[in-house]
Amino acid sequence: MLLLWCITTLLGVAEEERPVVFTPTEQRRILQHSPVPEPPDDPTNAWDLDPDAANLGQALFYDAGFSRNGQISCASCHGPMIAWTDGIPISTGMGPGKRHSQSLLNVAHNRWFFWDGRADTLWSQAMHPVEDPAEFDGSRVDYVRRIHEDPAYREAYESVFGDLPSMADTERFPPGTRSGTPEWTAMTEADRDHVDRVFVNCSKAIAAFERELRSVDSPFDRFVEGLREGDREKMTALNSSEQRGLQLFIGDAGCRQCHSGPLFTDFEFHNIGIPTGHGGPPRDPGRFGGIEFVQSSSFSSHGEHSDEPNGRKARRTGSIVQGQEHWGSFKTPSLRNVARTAPYMHQGQFEDLGTVLRFYNTLEDMQVQDHHQESVLQPLDLTEQQLADLEAFLRSLDSPLPPRSLMGPVDPRTGLPPPRPETGPPTPSESENQP
Ligand code: HEC
Ligand code: HEC
Structure with a gap:
């Protein structure tokens, strides 16, 4: 009995330690x-590598003020401590969602975004949560108005993207207006274009921040x-x-x-x-639904808001043929x-x-x-x-936590963290093993 025990134990050890x-x-x-490797550049986003855009993007990423109840930010479902996910099966923001949150680590390497690839650029992905009833349940007019009215956002935005004309006239820019609604269609084309342009630029800033999320x-x-x-x-x-x-x-x-x-x-x-x-x-x-969406969206890589509408990305999106196999x-x-x-x-x-x-x-x-x-x-x-x-x-594919500098909201003008971060500040012991 003892002999048998010895043999099996020795065999076990041998198996455990035998070099591979x-x-x-x-x-x-x-x-x-x-x-x-370094993530590839995104030629559809001219601010992809701009550090000031990334600072603005970081502030937007952690800001819950764009959601209907003022409590949901991107970080609510993409928390830095758990590889930028939310730890629950189906994500819930202002309402119940349909899918599981995806990790944002190394996200700038992707060709397609979302589980179904319905976005073909990182910046166009960032527009989706704002008006989605399951996420922020907000509106792009309110979003853009806040960028105009908040002095820190206004200054940060203008230093990267140029002047913001006034949006004070609420007849022209009715509060709570989302794209696709009768109120939206009733706005002039120029006003709609202005809102879309600022909204897209902010999303390009968020993409510049997300590019820094790497393992x-x-x-x-x-x-x-x-x-x-x-x-x-x-x-x-x-x-x-x-x-x-x-x-x-x-x-x-x-x-x-x-x-x-x-x-x-x-x-x-x-x-x-x-x-x-x-x-x-x-x-x-x-993917079957994702192809349809990305090809018809005016915010895809081939659309007017892309900084390279005739580039490789746009050609790839245009060339997919939807089939039953998707x-x-x-x-x-x-x-x-x-x-x-x-x-x-x-x-x-x-x-x-x-x-x-x-x-x-x-x-x-x-x-x-x-x-x-x-x-x-x-x-x-x-x-x-x-x-x-x-x-x-x-x-063994686990890497250290992200650097503190990415883990909370920053002052959009300076990129400096506020004296007392409000969202999920890492404790010193948790961030010791940082690169
Ligand atoms: C045919 C392609 C394919 C092969 C082969 C494959 N996977 Fe996957 N894997 C996928 C896809 C696609 C998903 C997501 C599926 C979904 O959500 O419906 C996935 C999901 C996963 C996930 C979940 C990750 C997450 O974040 O949700 C893990 C872990 C995983 N695979 C590990 C493995 C391992 C280990 C093997 C080998 C035993 C393997 N996969 C083989 C395609 C594959
Ligand atoms: C309510 C939770 C929730 C909020 C809020 C949220 N997300 Fe997500 N995110 C998700 C879910 C769920 C998915 C996958 C959805 C799908 O495939 O349909 C996702 C997917 C993504 C992806 C795609 C990743 C990939 O690999 O394809 C990116 C990038 C992303 N989110 C960034 C953001 C940004 C930026 C914001 C804020 C503007 C945000 N998310 C707000 C839950 C959320």
């Missing part, structure tokens, strides 16, 4: 996943650096279990077919048959910092990483639709140990 040997092909694949220096990145330099010491940033999980991820488990590259996503859309849940719509068309497909999420972004999937259907991995392992409860179904997925039949290794690897 990566083949040249595996090494080549691993190197493709780190480091995270850096995870244990996985240190491991890859070690692999690249042949530095065994650095490679101990991942323990044996995490290394075995990595080997599965890029190998037998097939994850890299979709979660590939430094952001662990192909930036495309797939229908992997996640069952619906948590009060979201029972049949969500996903039905029910959703954007492959990045897996960077995934340990912080629970629950998972477009309706937050899975509460933890273990549940996600059990789904991929058995494909039990997979929702097979009458339309196209992704055929790459096969049940993996991994052992409990292999599932634990895979999960340990996913957890």
